[in-house]
Amino acid sequence: MNDYNPPLREIKFALDFFGELPRIAALPGYEAATPDLIDSILAEAAKIAAGVLAPLNHTGDLDGAKLTERGVRTTPGWSEAWSTLIEGGWNGLSFPEELGGMNLPQVLNLAVQEMWHSANMAFALCPMLTQGAANAIALYGSEDQRSRFLPKMVSGEWTGTMNLTESLAGSDLAAVRTRAVPEGNHFRVSGQKIFITYGDHDLTDNIIHMVLARVPGAPAGVKGISLFIVPKVLSDGTANDVKCVSLEHKLGIHGSPTAVLAFGEAGGAIGELVGDRGRGLEYMFAMMNHARLDVGLQGLAIAERAYQQARSYARARKQGRPVGWTGDGVGIVEHPDVRRMLMEMKSRIEAMRGLLYQVAAAHDVARAHPDPEARAAARRRVGLLTPIAKGWCTESGIEIASLGMQIHGGMGYIEETGAAQHWRDSRITTIYEGTTGIQANDLVGRKVIRDGGAVASDLIGSIAGEGRALAGGPLAMEGTALVRAADAALQAVRVLLEGGTTDPRLPYAGAVPFLHLMGTLVGGHALIRGAAAANAEADSGNDDPWWTARIGLARFYSTHVLPQVAARLTAVTEGAAAVFAFDEALL
Template sequence: MWRYQAPLKDMQFVLKEWLQADSFWQQHSQYQQLDAETADQILEEAGRFCSEVLEPLNGSGDLEGCRLEQGEVKTPAGFPQAWQAFVDAGWPAMACSEDWGGQQLPQVLQAAVTEMIYACNHAFGMYSGIAHGAYECISRFASAELQDRYLPKLVSGEWLPTMCLTEPQAGSDLGQLRCKAESDGKAHRLTGSKIFISGGDQDLTDNIIHLVLARLPDAPVGTRGISLFLVPKWLDHPGGQRNAVYCDSLEKKMGIRGSATCSLSFQGATGWLIGEPHAGLQAMFSMMNAARLSVAQQGLGHVEASRQRAAAYALERTQMRAPPPPGELLRDPAPLHWHPAMRRRLLELRAFSEGMRVIGYWTAQLLDQQDEALAGLLTPVVKAFFTDRSFRLASSALQVFGGYGYTHEYGIEQTLRDSRIAMIYEGTNEIQANDLLLRKVLADQGQQLQRLLALVDAEIQQATSHSELDAYWRHLQQLTQALQQLVEPLQKTPDAERPLRAADDFLQLMGLYLLGYGWLRSARLALQAKGSAGPVFYQHKLATADFYFRYLLPEADYRIRMVEASCYPLAHLSWIE
């Protein structure tokens, strides 16, 4: 049976060598208590917890699912005990301020832990997935009274939050939201329905804090008339008054079945305004941006889990004759990983998992560095690109198993099902593509994009001294020039729809380009080999980088052609019967 092994050596390579995170920590008083050795211990313990506690509940939780009994949700067997162990170990408090009982650790370290959680048990991770975003939202926008009352419990993990946006008629279009809030002189009373609420009810914690978008009576139409409210399940817990928010039903889903996806009804539920009236989206987006980074780590976690499962199976399964690797004697049947078609799939999984880890952790470190502008540029890319590739790569990994992959026993079919939702929630990947091109690139005349291109160019200049990297940096340099040439006609086009037609391919191009940057720097560091990982580790880095540039990055040329093709309008389809 496969058992998850935390990729600690690669995580340490990214943190210590690629990001030089420990040097950054020592230069900033907020993180000076943290050193590389302590970070290693945190990651090692997190990997053990995820492997020994969370992963064994993944398959059983999928088969059992959640159930609704007399209006209360029951999570799968073992989930409440695992959550209590998670809280007792202090994992919810990692990146929260010490002012509220947090550990004040950097977000890049939390990103690494989050990857491991989702690799082992996506459904379990959903309960805490938005906790940090809720903490950020309440700490930035809520009154001091609300902060004092709710933040310590949220930071500790004793209580869990939800994010209540979606309504039956208002999915991505929040302007159609109908949930109402009316003042009673002391608080507000909320009335309406919300759907697709992850953790809308559960038995892990004895209170749930709903963050709910609703309209005040004088609200203008559209998104400018939305306010944000804090609505607890229990008003004065423990032993207090039950609030008028109820779980009406549970969704029967394709995947993440151990996560309770609820329909909630608010029947005059008591809530308190967060932030200013009619400015709820500003507060909510601080939560959603954190959630999108968490979803990106879901994609990375699924790719890593797919890679490990497929690699373990390919090492033990023998099928037919295949050319032996150098130094090996001919075997018939041969291990599955000797077959070129399977080897290519395994290398693709490795190249994407390690490349995504670099860019995902870098995005988190930009937040630690308070570079919100560049992090804002990368966020839609990592959310959409990682989750898109995770579904594709889980399908590719399933192919390694043949017919066995289609059965529940081997786990990869669950990974495939679980990974699909990440392309939809927290803003669909199409919305992320529009956000990237229209708001993050064209709206600021490409200023942040130029910053990114300059960083890549600086890495290219360092790589030029290594003749082994000539083909790599030249291809990346060509892509830099292509990106600059693509943006100008999109800025100047009189066709308002053209950027929307180009957006998805532009985002895919950016994802491939970013991974190229990640792999170029990784290859240069491997050639210098100043780390302590050992020569075999760096040899594998160089081999995987070579595979990425020769086999995977050429997709960028196709994406360039597709962006260029966006100058041709799409046919209207009203004539189709």
């Protein structure tokens, strides 16, 4: 019932159509990405996801990571699974060949990560964080640091972590207090970091911690924060002064150890500076676009897993006779409301997939396109779409996992069924790597207001244009819905730009509704583009019903989901002031 079957057809469609993989693979540097290699990578990743990682997902929930006297012990089976990833070189997919990587496009790596996360999100956090830490060193480390740390991180012999949060510095990293005192060629790091994913574990011999800390005398606030490499084990094989003090008892992702790490309890952990002093936060933020896209991907991935389980259950479970059904006993999938829930899950999943693969492809263009103008345009697209992808896909993922439970009825509430685990696991995604509120503030402040709405209006305008072009054709209804949604989005942008002039709080009071509005719009755009492609297939004589379903999904989404854009608009326009209708003491 709770197997994971990688949806390879949907993933390949997303790769080729939304990710434009053929175009990406033709960019300089991506010569390795031949169609044959891509197919074999996807097939092999699917095998590992379904056969190795997915069976360990429920195990990880029941027998999660534990702190023992000898450090953190991961779930039985985790270690062998990690070895499988090392053996296949999976962590190095998108890293350069000189570091032991395969130099393949990000968008292809996204497809592989989607499968890891669907199969076992708690496990997949480890490769995700390791790739993130390795990226930081690749981008900002010295040549010497790159050569000492990256080969083993890219291979997966060592893992990596991000040490940002402290108990008084969560969303506000300016408040970081961890200290790094210079001593000869290195620094002595001391302080306590919390919420460190895979902060300790028994999968590898070493863990490379990327730590935000302050050098004495550094300016207060953001500009005084630097980034340090603090390995768990030093190059001479001795243990560094970093200790896992405790693991958090979490609602979900029990398989993922969330550590409290104490640095410097015995005199100071030895760390080395990355890049320039005082630029730590800047380096972290530069990598944020990747990390946030990865978390948005988790929203999609867990929704897909929850959907597959609910669909199996709905086909197998017989209960009552569906309205209008005249045949024999049949699965509850034929009950109108169960079908409605499955359609909602599926259509929103494909909408998310369309968005996420577009953003990953834009990363590739931004990295590899020979034309600097094209690179810059892709960077702007990444900047705008990342907070939407993160915020909207994670919020959607939770709602979809909840629908998955609902389809199970009473059985959904029983832990053995496994549907509840997806819901619990999904709930972290709107919180870590910046809450939905933080994403929305980034979207409204840095991505819309800062450039006077230029990039956003450009995107929305082109969506509206595509919608108008559908008039009179078979997707006229969907086109009208898209144009209506795009018009609402344009209006919201205008109000955000004007609103801040009367009261600087107003754009931010409407920020999350605006984020939802934009997510719903771009997701709908993706589905309707898919439906148009399906019509083109039909016109060319292809009668494969898989394509017909693309049209049905777009129709469902246009009538059940897209109309929410207008509802969100009111919250942005008339509703922002209402947030401050009275003093908080009256709440």
